[in-house]
Amino acid sequence: MTTRIAIDCMGGDHGPSVTVPAAIQFLAEHAAAHVILVGRDEALRPLLGSHVENPRLRIQHASEVVAMDESPALALRNKKDSSMRVAVNLVKAGEADVCVSAGNTGALMAISRFVLKMLPGIDRPAICAPLPTVNGHTHMLDLGANVDCGPEHLLQFGIMGAMLVSAMEHKERPTVGILNIGEEEIKGNEVVKAAAELLRASDLNFIGNVEGDGIYKGDADVIVCDGFVGNVALKTSEGLAQMLASSLRSEFKRNWLTKIAALIAISVLNNFKRRFDHRRYNGAILLGLKGISVKSHGSADVLAFGNALSRAYDAVENQVLERITGRIAQMASAPVAAVEKV
Amino acid sequence: MTTRIAIDCMGGDHGPSVTVPAAIQFLAEHAAAHVILVGRDEALRPLLGSHVENPRLRIQHASEVVAMDESPALALRNKKDSSMRVAVNLVKAGEADVCVSAGNTGALMAISRFVLKMLPGIDRPAICAPLPTVNGHTHMLDLGANVDCGPEHLLQFGIMGAMLVSAMEHKERPTVGILNIGEEEIKGNEVVKAAAELLRASDLNFIGNVEGDGIYKGDADVIVCDGFVGNVALKTSEGLAQMLASSLRSEFKRNWLTKIAALIAISVLNNFKRRFDHRRYNGAILLGLKGISVKSHGSADVLAFGNALSRAYDAVENQVLERITGRIAQMASAPVAAVEKV
Numbered sequence: 145m146t147t148r149i150a151i152d153c154m155g156g157d158h159g160p161s162v163t164v165p166a167a168i169q170f171l172a173e174h175a176a177a178h179v180i181l182v183g184r185d186e187a188l189r190p191l192l193g194s195h196v197e198n199p200r201l202r203i204q205h206a207s208e209v210v211a212m213d214e215s216p217a218l219a220l221r222n223k224k225d226s227s228m229r230v231a232v233n234l235v236k237a238g239e240a241d242v243c244v245s246a247g248n249t250g251a252l253m254a255i256s257r258f259v260l261k262m263l264p265g266i267d268r269p270a271i272c273a274p275l276p277t278v279n280g281h282t283h284m285l286d287l288g289a290n291v292d293c294g295p296e297h298l299l300q301f302g303i304m305g306a307m308l309v310s311a312m313e314h315k316e317r318p319t320v321g322i323l324n325i326g327e328e329e330i331k332g333n334e335v336v337k338a339a340a341e342l343l344r345a346s347d348l349n350f351i352g353n354v355e356g357d358g359i360y361k362g363d364a365d366v367i368v369c370d371g372f373v374g375n376v377a378l379k380t381s382e383g384l385a386q387m388l389a390s391s392l393r394s395e396f397k398r399n400w401l402t403k404i405a406a407l408i409a410i411s412v413l414n415n416f417k418r419r420f421d422h423r424r425y426n427g428a429i430l431l432g433l434k435g436i437s438v439k440s441h442g443s444a445d446v447l448a449f450g451n452a453l454s455r456a457y458d459a460v461e462n463q464v465l466e467r468i469t470g471r472i473a474q475m476a477s478a479p480v481a482a483v484e485k486v
Numbered sequence: 487m488t489t490r491i492a493i494d495c496m497g498g499d500h501g502p503s504v505t506v507p508a509a510i511q512f513l514a515e516h517a518a519a520h521v522i523l524v525g526r527d528e529a530l531r532p533l534l535g536s537h538v539e540n541p542r543l544r545i546q547h548a549s550e551v552v553a554m555d556e557s558p559a560l561a562l563r564n565k566k567d568s569s570m571r572v573a574v575n576l577v578k579a580g581e582a583d584v585c586v587s588a589g590n591t592g593a594l595m596a597i598s599r600f601v602l603k604m605l606p607g608i609d610r611p612a613i614c615a616p617l618p619t620v621n622g623h624t625h626m627l628d629l630g631a632n633v634d635c636g637p638e639h640l641l642q643f644g645i646m647g648a649m650l651v652s653a654m655e656h657k658e659r660p661t662v663g664i665l666n667i668g669e670e671e672i673k674g675n676e677v678v679k680a681a682a683e684l685l686r687a688s689d690l691n692f693i694g695n696v697e698g699d700g701i702y703k704g705d706a707d708v709i710v711c712d713g714f715v716g717n718v719a720l721k722t723s724e725g726l727a728q729m730l731a732s733s734l735r736s737e738f739k740r741n742w743l744t745k746i747a748a749l750i751a752i753s754v755l756n757n758f759k760r761r762f763d764h765r766r767y768n769g770a771i772l773l774g775l776k777g778i779s780v781k782s783h784g785s786a787d788v789l790a791f792g793n794a795l796s797r798a799y800d801a802v803e804n805q806v807l808e809r810i811t812g813r814i815a816q817m818a819s820a821p822v823a824a825v826e827k828v
Contacts, residue, residue: 148745278729288667291675325630325717333633333714354723360729369718372675375667376715379698384723387620387702388730391761395754402754409747412737419733 146178147460149453150240151342154209154227155247157443163246164191170457171200177457180240181203183227206230212442216250220258225424228252232259235435241460244427246440246450251290253430265472266371268293270352271371271439272308273428275381277362278421284323284367285426286361287376298322298339298368299346304431305366306348307471313365313464321354321364323373332473335370343368381414385420398411423448427455429464436465488520489802492582495525496551496569497589499785505588506533508791512799513542519799522546522582526547527570528742548572556782558592562600571592574601577777582694583802586769586794588782595631595772607814612634612643613713613781614650615770617723618762619704625651626665626701626709629770640681640710640812641663641688646773647708649813653804655707663696663706665715677712679731685710688817727762765790769797771806778807 153163162184167179178200181188185205195201208226210219223229228247234240236259249271257269272285285301286293286316293301302320309318322340343350344401354363356377369377392413396406406413418424422441430437436459440452459465492578495505502525509521520542523530527547537543552561565571570589576582578601587594591613599611614627627643628635635643644662651660664682685692694703698719711719734755738748750757760766764783768790772779778801782794799808 250763276729276731291667323718325633325714325721337713356718356723357725357728359722372667372678373715373718376665376698376711377718379667380701380719380722381698383699383702383725384726385730386699387618388762390620390729392758395758396751398754403753405747405751405754407749409738409744411746412740412747416737420730434499 146176147174147195147242147457147485148178148180148240149456150180150182150204150231150243150245151236151453152228152231152247153181154206154248155187155245155442156440156449157212158244158415158445160187160191162444163447164188166453167201168192168195169197169446170450170453171198173231174454174457176276179453180231182206182231182234183209183484203236204230210248210251212248214248214251216248216254219248219251220254222380229255229259232435233255234262235313235437242436242438242456244456246441246442246444246449246452249288249439252437252439256430256433256435256437260433260437262380263432263434263469263472265475266300266304266432268300268430269280269430270304271374271428272305272431274425275378276425277360279362281425282359282362282365282367284369284374284378285431286369286371286374287378289430290371292372293335293370295335295338295342298335298370299342300432301368302343302346302350302366302479303469303471303475307468308393308429308431308459309365311467312458315365317349318365319351320348320366320368321351322375322459323354323359323360323367323369324354326353339368345358348467361366367368382422385422389417424451427452429455429459431468434465438458487680487803488518489516489584489799490520490522490582491798491802492522492524492546492573492576492585493795494570494573494585494587494589495530496548497536497587498782498791499588500556500787501525501717502533503528504786504788504791508788508795509543510534510537512792512795513537513540513590516799518614519659521789522573522576524548524576525551535605546572546576552590552593554590556590556592556593558596561590561593562596571597571601572597573692573775574779577779578602582781584778584798586780586782587797588784588786588791588794589628590598590784591630591781594779594781596771598775598777598779602775602779604813605774605776606810607817608638608646608774610642611774612646612771613716613770614647615720615742616767617701617720618767619702621704623767624701624704624707626716627773628711628713628716629720630713631772632713633761634714635677635712636682637677637684640677640712641656641684642774643710644685644688644690644692644708645813645817646810647710649810650771650801650806651707651772653806653809654800658705660707661693662690662708662710663693663700663708665701665711665719666695668695668697681710705788727764731759766793768770769794771797771801773810776807778802812813
């Protein structure tokens with residue numbers, strides 16, 4: 145079996161200078177993979193060198209590029225020949241099994257939704273990504289696709305997240321929690337309370353509320369939340385980690401004594417850095433569509449973009465889409481019954 | 487001028503063993519301060535030793551204690567002689583200028599609201615606390631008092647937060663931002679969008695949206711959000727910081743080589759730790775009431791609880807309540823006009 149990945153090579157802050165080398169390296173590490181490099185032929189070809197002969201690689205010309213700050217609606221309407229649109233089209237046409245883009249998240253979401261269509265039984269797509277925890281990692285969704293969610297959407301996120309983790313990590317019954325706040329009187333808003341009821345009534349391995357600090361304690365394999373809260377939690381974490389890392393760096397650069405200390409501690413610091421390197425966690429999956437799009441961080445470097453490619457590859461190899469589709473079909477009656485109960 | 491602080495000495499995970507030593511140390515450092523130690527006389531007196539003679543200290547007996555996991559509604563209804571209730575009563579009666587508790591947040595909120603009453607012009611109280619940033623710190627509110635907020639509540643939080651920072655940090659026009667997510671199409675939910683309009687129309691120094699990572703970048707002096715999102719952001723940060731700290735510790739403890747590296751790097755690591763020590767940021771202020779209650783973290787130690795006492799002291803010395811009351815009265819017509827515009 146061959147897994148074919150369509151890569152939006154023009155997307156992201158660095159475009160082809162990152163995506164093309166990452167694709168070449170990815171092919172070297174995945175002997176069964178094929179890639180379709182989508183973008184301006186004249187921008188991609190010179191970066192390929194002798195790899196242009198690689199039979200597992202081809203260029204698909206696309207004349208336009210979606211800008212990072214472009215309105216998703218305009219990108220969807222006007223840029224029919226953008227590298228992003230063409231990459232998603234390749235998935236729709238069955239020429240690729242998955243597409244990967246470091247471009248504009250909103251545009252990727254809008255285009256994927258328009259081209260691939262929603263899965264029957266799923267009302268809204270969700271962005272799902274792994275986060276490190278003290279004892280491994282967890283998956284959180286939605287991280288920003290939907291700002292106003294109803295209880296049934298959060299239930300659907302739970303089902304999709306559980307299927308993803310089950311498929312990718314071979315966990316039989318991954319635990320599912322709902323992001324909430326702890327105060328007694330005000331345990332969550334109405335939507336979260338109702339969603340918890342639905343999740344409890346489902347046949348998921350639902351463990352109840354997870355507070356913000358529970359994300360990193362590894363309280364659950366899957367954590368569901370609406371896209372507003374999920375995006376705030378994710379970006380807050382990024383901001384805090386950046387501040388702590390830069391402060392640690394500057395403390396070690398303060399004077400020659402601290403610089404010597406840094407040299408001596410370098411292997412420890414590098415281990416620490418490696419473990420929480422956000423590049424290792426790059427590659428968010430858009431779930432809920434009749435096809436898979438993977439979103440890389442816009443600022444991804446070659447290593448990070450390569451991880452997004454690997455994640456896309458793993459999602460296909462582990463049949464994430466088939467697992468979700470099967471489960472949704474199978475549960476088709478259950479969620480409705482649960483919704484009616486509330 | 488004397489500032490009098492009523493201390494709920496029974497609250498928190500550690501009760502009098504933390505609150506009483508912290509109070510004694512606080513008095514030693516603040517020559518003009520008086521404290522009223524509220525709680526079971528027999529539990530407090532033995533811990534005072536010779537300090538029982540200190541004329542700036544007195545014990546106010548209260549026979550009951552609100553448990554950390556007690557329902558706020560039940561605590562409010564049934565525990566009329568709890569240390570928390572009596573401490574808040576002392577503020578209401580004018581015998582204390584402020585009260586401090588490390589007890590049950592929901593109960594402190596419910597009791598403070600019931601006893602002190604809301605300020606005219608403010609619909610809901612908010613919990614406000616400082617957070618460290620790359621270049622100083624910011625204040626965020628609400629951190630968990632309200633889960634479902636309307637736009638006008640977020641406007642009120644902005645006004646109260648700006649007045650707090652203006653009073654405590656002597657900033658003429660502190661910048662105010664609203665916590666939001668960055669995607670183009672989905673820039674916030676409806677409430678946040680409407681709240682941003684109100685804030686823009688107000689005479690606050692409103693700078694617009696702040697994303698999650700902007701909190702720690704110091705994008706704004708004051709960041710408003712609903713209590714659900716604020717609580718998630720705060721606890722997520724706590725969880726991440728704990729995970730990173732414990733991982734750094736265990737990396738340095740891995741073997742004798744790394745232990746030597748730790749010894750050499752100890753002053754650097756201690757500087758780093760001190761700068762982001764969450765105990766330094768202890769003491770959240772409940773704003774919007776006709777009196778000030780300060781909430782300490784339940785797990786606070788003597789240093790952390792002492793910081794909450796200092797924060798309460800500073801709030802009184804800097805006339806935070808008077809500033810907020812004055813501004814609300816002054817702006818009484820403006821917010822209404824702005825609401826009508828939306």
